[in-house]
Amino acid sequence: MRLLVVEDNEGVRTMLEMFFSKEGMQGDFAADGLEGYQKYRDGHYDLLVLDWMLPGMDGMTLCRKIRDEGDDIPIIMLTAKDSESDQVIGFEMGADDYVTKPFSPLALMARIKAVARRTRNAESDAHIIRTTHFKANKETREVQKDGAPVTGLTPKEFDLLLFLLRHPKQVFSREQLLEQVWGYQFYGDERTVDVHIKRLRKKIDQGDLFIHTVWGVGYKFEEHTD
Template sequence: MNILMIEDNQSVCEMMEMFFMKEEWKATFIQDGKVGLDTFKNDPEKWDLVTLDLNLPSMDGMQICREMRKVSKTIPIIMLTAKDSESDQVIGLEMGADDYVTKPFSPLTLIARIKALYRRADLINDGADELEGKAYEVETRYLKMDKRTREAILYDKPIEGLTPKEFELLYTLAKSPKQVFSREQLLTIVWDYEYFGDERTVDAHIKKLRQKIDKTGPQVVQTVWGVGYKYDDSGVTP
């Protein structure tokens, strides 16, 4: 794996460099926000994953995340923040981050998050042989989804700009139409590890997913109050 870590704390960089080496991952460390963004933009395909500090010189993590998403909708992004407030975490997710880790953090925790996020992103793009000759893995009344091409077609229109987590959320819900998924279930399935009850992560991603669905037609991701979410396009009229 080739990781771009944009982090202005030299001690954190040195600590994570040792752990990345242990995993036999390559890593580039940039301590300035704008330089980090330019490094990413110069060769977006070079990177498998980005970790991004919230507070950086010259450009903050929120701005960088937003700009990275304009270049790549699929690059996995983990935001690192010293702020343990709901608003910062939700805003970071809404800007396009796939996950966040609150400082101070255990290096092993970050390694586990990276592995889980990369594994999910890799699975989305994997399996071309398995899907050979199969146009869509998910096909409902109005929705079609193809993991090979990352296409999500709703009402005969593409849902534009889905991040890896948004795609996986919609895929999970639509694969079992009308089944209600609790937030805890979605955390386990989509994030592939326990979030210790942090349901805000699911809510923030559902909000962004719905905003993108709204551009194609009637809403199909429904809230089941007190329980969770479900996909249902049986009662809608485009």
């Protein structure tokens, strides 16, 4: 999970950076709302943590701006305001959850995991699959890579990509891919898989960046974020 934290308190940023590192999560940080908005626009994040009171652009304005742009990325607000009316305002602006200061990193992590879990369940219900670089909608059969549409996919190329996105890092033989993507009643040559993988790579990879060959076995989908 890749997170963006927009928080002007250096001590809080340092604490969270150390905690995220121990949890195996990638955290990027910004000290004011304008910097945070630019990082959000330039990066690809799974979740945002925004402080309510920020220089440059406050957290509520930043949250509302992101929602006005149509992005449903999960957002957790950090604030010293703990009244019910403040919470209502936060939710009306589009926040998914609310953590009051002072807080423990464990408490924030619990909220992050809960929001991420709800988001994954909602996306599953909406037939949307999201990875670090890709977003696919199986109902509209549309795919985006880093926010840009992937065009020119044939129906079977889309089905193949969708299956691989659903099973990251899992290695599948050609026979397994024929069974899962083409169907159990398909009796074609296993080289059909190779042809479709080659075409799919040209349309999303320009190489072997996402769909990897596992020699002697088959193929897998894996994203490297380093």
